[in-house]
Amino acid sequence: MPEGALQRDPVATVHSTDVLVLGAGSAGCVIATRLSEDPATQVALIEAGPTAWNDPWIRIPAGFARLYSSGRYDWRFHTEPEPGLDGRSIHWPRGKVVGGSGAVNGLVFLRGSPRDYDRWAQSGARGWGYDDVLPFFRRMETWTGEASEERGTDGPIHAAEARHTSPGAEAFIAAARAMGHQRVKDFNGAWHEGVGPMQMNVRGGFRSHSGDMFLRPARRRPNLRIMPERTIQRLLFEGRRCIGALVRGPAGLERWEARRQVVLCGGAIGTPQILMLSGIGDGAQLQEMGIETLVHAPGVGQNLQDHFLQRMRYRVKPCRTVNEYWHGPLGKLRMAARYAFDRRGPMAIGAAEANLFARVLPGAEEPDMQYLFVNFTVTTYDQGPDPWPGFMFSACQCRPDSRGSIALRSPDPADKPVIRANYLEAPHDQHLMVEGVKYARRIAAQAPLAALIEEELTPGAGVQSDEAILAHIRRDGGTVYHPCGTARMGEDALAPVDSHLRLKGVEGLMVADASVMPLVPSSNIQPAALMIGERAAAFLRAAGR
Incomplete structure (x- = not known):
């Protein structure tokens, strides 16, 4: 692609700002909010999806299932046929809305193990050990449980244990304790092994996510522009300095320029795609697409990780499962009335009610499997709960060895990228998942x-x-x-991003989202993404940019 084509488009309207944040996901909303606290800093936040501030299905915890089945606010990504999964293509929903995936997910709020972040530091992300990141976890949250030095007390994101647990969830917790597991006081504390009610990001019975709790209160600041429904075409450069982005908006192409800094927050799929479209990636692959290489960075799009699960689904005796409410006489009305009255009941619960971290393989030094109890069963979310009493719990591998990749399908930004998760590629993953199912059966017994x-x-x-x-x-x-x-932090040559979240080989460009994680945390990744947003904002403030 000619250099001039990357720099100028005569039909694009031009806008400028001090800091340009590309992507209003979990991290991007945090960054834009924190930087705009300084009235002297002009911030523009670009997002492909709408704002959807008041959509009840985002606000109600149980609404995640409806959002999943409807595909609303979803990029609708799918993997390529997976060799390890009998050639199946897996739906990968990702949030296309202000708040990103944190606005549409199942509200599980778990940081993972403190050792996860020490492993980040050991892998080359210097300064990202647990002691380094703990202040930023605390800064972002208000924990409503027992006071602890591990937990925040005045942050925008509210976290709490489930206020309502079903008979099935209580039985799951009791069964795990019968196997010798301790009742965990705080899954986000210093040690997370054991069983207990799930922690969720909720406030007053409503979802608490960064789009709503960080960005929404800040949206009227005169130095903050929130620009939804705009898709990023590519980054713009002058030499090796990133100066902005070309964006397709409702009225056509827009050129957004940043006087100080561009922060890319496109997520684990969007970020590598945007980098490659901009000439940053494996040079040979870019050449095949007809894209001129600005920075040969073969690590862009590599190191893709994801947690894998097997659902243990059970037909059960009537015990107030969501299936019974859903299909019983007046059941939906009873759920809605309970939620309207005191914000309790099944509608106040996200994807899971209870959680267990367990050591499954002999000699494991820490939990290697996570089990999440869900008070309903589905064959597919599109069909809704099954027509019989049922619950399930998922066996999830904490730290998979298999690695996948993201690649361009074409040089057209509108084309979805090629996603290869490579689930179960590693023999260890196969062995642990089999043992995880056998361990789940021991719990059920x-x-x-x-x-x-x-x-x-x-x-x-x-x-x-x-x-x-x-x-x-x-x-x-x-x-x-x-x-x-997919754009991991590290010191080695294949790590595209350094430990201060700066993209190597260029100036003026930071990456701050789940793509920079060197290793997937042992549990859910939403709190880690929020923490990365807090850390990125702190780096920028410290640098005076």
């Missing part, structure tokens, strides 16, 4: 959980040998929706 279960639906009682379990996992397993790592 414990009282009082066993007394509720009438039938194991998946994998099913006939699936017993290791070979049969693995075959079932390949047919049925899927994502936990935690892609990350």
